[in-house]
Amino acid sequence: MSAGSLHSLYVLMLGFSIAGALATGYQLLTARPASFNIFGDGTGAVAAAHVPFLVFAAPFIIIRDAITMRRPGADNFFPAMISTVVAGCWSLLSGKFVIVAVAALGMI
Secondary structure, X not given: OOHHHHHHXXXXXXXXXXXXXXXXXHHHHHOOOOOOOOOOOOOHHHHHXXXXXXXXXXXXXXXXXXXXXXXXXXXXXXXXXXXXXXXXXXXXXXXXXXXXXXXXXXXX
């Protein structure tokens, strides 16, 4: 495995780890799972405060929803593939952002 591939895998795992930690922490604090419906009426400071949270927790929410929406006996390959690709790309981008932010703060 090349160094670039290993780095991409590390960034992907970091993105999924951050997403899982945020979603689990949200569920621990609020006693309900994180979802894209946490905006309420969609206006005000509360809705704006949820945007950064959802940006980083979205890969976990997408995969969790894909697993729970699975229907027995139905053809689930393409919905599962699409949600996996979207969550993977999103996780890769959020993991890359975390690495760049940590490097900018001088912690690496």
